[in-house]
Amino acid sequence: MSAASTTGSDQPAVNDLVSSLSAIVGREHVVVDPQITASFGTDWTRAWSALPLAVVRPATTEQVAEVLRICSHHRIPVVPQGGNTGLVGGGVPHSDHTCVVVSTLRLNQFGALDAATRTVEVGAGVTLTQLHTFARSVGLRYAVDLAARDSATVGGMISTNAGGLRVVGLGDTRQQVMGVEAVLPDGTVIRRMDPLAKDNGGYNLSQLMTGAEGTLGIVTAARLRLIEQPTSPPFVTLVGLPDVESAVALLTQERARPGLTGAELFRAEGMRVVRQVCGLSQPLRSEHPVYLLLETAELPNLPESADAVVDERMWEYRDRQAEAVAATGIPFKLDVCLPVSVIPDFLDELAGLPDCQGREVHVYAHLGDGNLHINLVNIDQAIGERLDQQVLTAVARYGGSIAAEHGVGVHKTAWLHLSRSAEEIAAMRAIKTTLDPLGIMNPGVLLPVEEGQR
Numbered sequence: 001m002s003a004a005s006t007t008g009s010d011q012p013a014v015n016d017l018v019s020s021l022s023a024i025v026g027r028e029h030v031v032v033d034p035q036i037t038a039s040f041g042t043d044w045t046r047a048w049s050a051l052p053l054a055v056v057r058p059a060t061t062e063q064v065a066e067v068l069r070i071c072s073h074h075r076i077p078v079v080p081q082g083g084n085t086g087l088v089g090g091g092v093p094h095s096d097h098t099c100v101v102v103s104t105l106r107l108n109q110f111g112a113l114d115a116a117t118r119t120v121e122v123g124a125g126v127t128l129t130q131l132h133t134f135a136r137s138v139g140l141r142y143a144v145d146l147a148a149r150d151s152a153t154v155g156g157m158i159s160t161n162a163g164g165l166r167v168v169g170l171g172d173t174r175q176q177v178m179g180v181e182a183v184l185p186d187g188t189v190i191r192r193m194d195p196l197a198k199d200n201g202g203y204n205l206s207q208l209m210t211g212a213e214g215t216l217g218i219v220t221a222a223r224l225r226l227i228e229q230p231t232s233p234p235f236v237t238l239v240g241l242p243d244v245e246s247a248v249a250l251l252t253q254e255r256a257r258p259g260l261t262g263a264e265l266f267r268a269e270g271m272r273v274v275r276q277v278c279g280l281s282q283p284l285r286s287e288h289p290v291y292l293l294l295e296t297a298e299l300p301n302l303p304e305s306a307d308a309v310v311d312e313r314m315w316e317y318r319d320r321q322a323e324a325v326a327a328t329g330i331p332f333k334l335d336v337c338l339p340v341s342v343i344p345d346f347l348d349e350l351a352g353l354p355d356c357q358g359r360e361v362h363v364y365a366h367l368g369d370g371n372l373h374i375n376l377v378n379i380d381q382a383i384g385e386r387l388d389q390q391v392l393t394a395v396a397r398y399g400g401s402i403a404a405e406h407g408v409g410v411h412k413t414a415w416l417h418l419s420r421s422a423e424e425i426a427a428m429r430a431i432k433t434t435l436d437p438l439g440i441m442n443p444g445v446l447l448p449v450e451e452g453q454r
């Protein structure tokens with residue numbers, strides 16, 4: 001059965017697929033009702049939306065393997081989905097009734113802590129909040145944190161190599177992954193989950209699956225590192241500043257001291273919208289063009305005259321930027337990384353783009369990582385395409401990366417060549433073709449679909 005043949009006229013083939021999948025996971029875990037599947041087919045931003053043929057909810061690795069065998073047999077594209085908080089359209093279908101969404105949310109088991117390596121085996125469907133709660137319960141901490149913590153899953157964070165709020169001090173998801181269990185498109189299970197501090201045995205397939213955006217297989221579980229809790233709570237300082245140059249200078253100063261675990265920037269329009277949408281009060285004496293939030297082991301070195309407050313509740317002003325902007329309309333988002341020193345010039349150039357003139361451009365940033373999130377709301381497709389081209393080309397010219405922490409998804413496949421050489425893209429495609437010869441895993445994500453492929 002080809003993907004095209006499953007629409008409308010080929011209802012018997014769809015019924016056959018659904019009954020095969022139901023025999024594996026149970027009829028109640030194969031959802032075909034469009035009233036329900038619609039939410040699995042629409043991403044968090046609402047920019048991408050299409051109905052899946054079915055949503056399948058396996059509960060074990062063996063069930064995932066059987067589901068992928070069936071989809072391979074029928075040559076049906078598969079979209080893996082965790083919490084559906086991704087921001088580049090990678091976790092949802094892109095045309096109606098052509099693919100199966102495999103939801104990992106029932107893969108939510110925890111193994112025991114391995115005290116010697118301070119690692120734990122967790123299911124791909126465990127949410128970040130559940131992982132933080134587990135880590136706290138054993139007196140430890142998971143290093144990665146991000147605002148979508150209540151929904152984002154371990155499988156999704158591994159597949160996007162999620163970054164978040166503390167990369168500057170504690171690293172990204174890749175650095176927390178000791179091992180991964182995953183199912184390849186033909187149903188083969190690869191598993192490297194032993195709690196071994198040293199284990200060199202050739203290619204690191206766990207790290208290959210990390211950041212693969214569901215294009216090579218489905219991550220079903222992972223062994224993740226936990227770290228010590230800080231000996232005393234960090235200082236969270238929000239400071240108002242006249243410009244981005246001052247924020248970069250303050251960051252540079254604080255980076256030279258030990259214990260910097262967060263350096264987050266947002267601007268006046270971000271403060272206004274987060275206060276308005278989330279009902280937050282004015283946190284400082286006055287309003288400022290730029291705000292920098294620092295999380296540090298020692299109090300930051302600020303001048304007497306600085307307008308600043310030390311209060312961990314200041315995180316909320318940064319944490320809720322994405323939510324607040326999305327409440328004002330459908331956000332167009334670009335997530336890019338730049339050398340920190342060029343960010344002021346880059347932002348001047350951004351402001352000068354004709355499509356940014358007269359529009360509110362929300363920029364918030366994991367400044368410590370040089371990672372900017374650029375947001376405009378309710379723009380039409382033509383403007384979005386022009387901004388993709390102009391902004392991402394400028395990012396490449398400034399020596400940056402077009403995909404910092406959200407992934408390439410479907411949004412940036414056409415621009416991957418700005419951050420990866422033709423040779424690197426060819427090597428990636430060779431890996432993809434070897435592990436997924438039928439091209440059923442998340443087609444169109446990360447690598448552009450080639451002529452002659454589905």
Ligand SMILES: Cc1cc2nc3c(=O)[nH]c(=O)nc-3n(C[C@H](O)[C@H](O)[C@H](O)COP(=O)(O)OP(=O)(O)OC[C@H]3O[C@@H](n4cnc5c(N)ncnc54)[C@H](O)[C@@H]3O)c2cc1C
Nearest residue numbers: 082083084085086090091153155156157162163164214219
């Ligand atoms: C308010 C908000 C704030 C955010 N802040 C940050 C941030 O600070 N840093 C950051 O990095 N991201 C951030 N994100 C983006 C998002 O939360 C991350 O990309 C997260 O890792 C996605 O996890 P998920 O479970 O929702 O994945 P999904 O959205 O379900 O999927 C994301 C991608 O991973 C694939 N995938 C999912 N699960 C699996 C699996 N088990 N096996 C194989 N492939 C899989 C999907 O096919 C898709 O390509 C934010 C999002 C929101 C809405």
